[in-house]
Amino acid sequence: NSERSDVTLYQPFLDYAIAYMRSRLDLEPYPIPTGFESNSAVVGKGKNQEEVVTTSYAFQTAKLRQIRAAHVQGGNSLQVLNFVIFPHLNYDLPFFGADLVTLPGGHLIALDMQPLFRDDSAYQAKYTEPILPIFHAHQQHLSWGGDFPEEAQPFFSPAFLWTRPQETAVVETQVFAAFKDYLKAYLDFVEQAEAVTDSQNLVAIKQAQLRYLRYRAEKDPARGMFKRFYGAEWTEEYIHGFLFDLERKLTVVK
Numbered sequence: 001n002s003e004r005s006d007v008t009l010y011q012p013f014l015d016y017a018i019a020y021m022r023s024r025l026d027l028e029p030y031p032i033p034t035g036f037e038s039n040s041a042v043v044g045k046g047k048n049q050e051e052v053v054t055t056s057y058a059f060q061t062a063k064l065r066q067i068r069a070a071h072v073q074g075g076n077s078l079q080v081l082n083f084v085i086f087p088h089l090n091y092d093l094p095f096f097g098a099d100l101v102t103l104p105g106g107h108l109i110a111l112d113m114q115p116l117f118r119d120d121s122a123y124q125a126k127y128t129e130p131i132l133p134i135f136h137a138h139q140q141h142l143s144w145g146g147d148f149p150e151e152a153q154p155f156f157s158p159a160f161l162w163t164r165p166q167e168t169a170v171v172e173t174q175v176f177a178a179f180k181d182y183l184k185a186y187l188d189f190v191e192q193a194e195a196v197t198d199s200q201n202l203v204a205i206k207q208a209q210l211r212y213l214r215y216r217a218e219k220d221p222a223r224g225m226f227k228r229f230y231g232a233e234w235t236e237e238y239i240h241g242f243l244f245d246l247e248r249k250l251t252v253v254k
């Protein structure tokens with residue numbers, strides 16, 4: 001239905017996530033580099049002109065190094081909520097990863113608890129098997145989205161919800177319900193998580209986090225879009241200085 005408006009499609013997801021996290025976690029602000037809290041640009045020509053606003057949100061807790069969201073609002077056919085939780089390096093927790101994307105071509109939804117150790121069966125038993133019932137319940141309504149980059153596969157769990165709904169109403173209902181269930185299950189994991197102290201495990205976690213982070217920063221599917229809107233310099237700084245900032249944080253002398 002072309003009458004309906006998608007302009008705030010993911011705002012309820014963002015509002016829900018922040019309110020829900022506040023209800024269960026002791027959220028502290030996480031610094032957003034100056035100039036990256038929000039950016040806007042006018043794109044397109046004539047009647048097709050749209051303002052594209054990108055807003056950043058970031059928090060931290062004792063167990064979660066960075067909880068951050070990028071919300072892109074550019075009218076009916078450009079809405080993105082990219083929401084990722086990066087645990088501290090002394091927890092074996094997976095990443096919470098949500099990439100909710102609406103483009104002129106349609107909706108693209110990626111939702112997962114992205115594993116540190118994809119092929120480790122003990123890890124799967126701990127962090128994937130418990131969410132398989134949620135995955136199967138939602139997958140019934142959200143069919144597999146088809147091909148995605150082969151090289152990205154190691155970073156997704158067997159409970160990866162990947163779907164391209166035709167209808168905006170499906171995003172508002174089924175996808176929103178899945179998002180809530182995954183976030184709840186993730187916070188349950190966080191609640192139960194105990195700090196890792198074994199030095200070998202700590203090294204493995206750090207390596208796995210860096211592997212994930214480097215992949216995401218290098219292959220960020222939003223890079224082209226951000227460059228067109230806001231220029232190359234802003235985009236690279238946004239990616240490495242905020243969206244995927246672990247390497248920078250590790251090299252800062254505290």
Ligand code: DBV
Binds near residue numbers: 110114149220222243
């Ligand atoms: N994706 C991001 C960030 C975004 C973002 C930070 C702030 O990681 C948006 C914005 N994702 C975004 C956009 C597109 C996608 C696509 C705008 C569409 C790009 C386009 O079509 O031009 C999951 N996101 C995708 C795709 C996947 C994901 C698989 C399709 C890519 C393709 O077909 O090439 N989430 C994404 C991903 C990982 C993840 C690749 C890897 C670990 O966690």
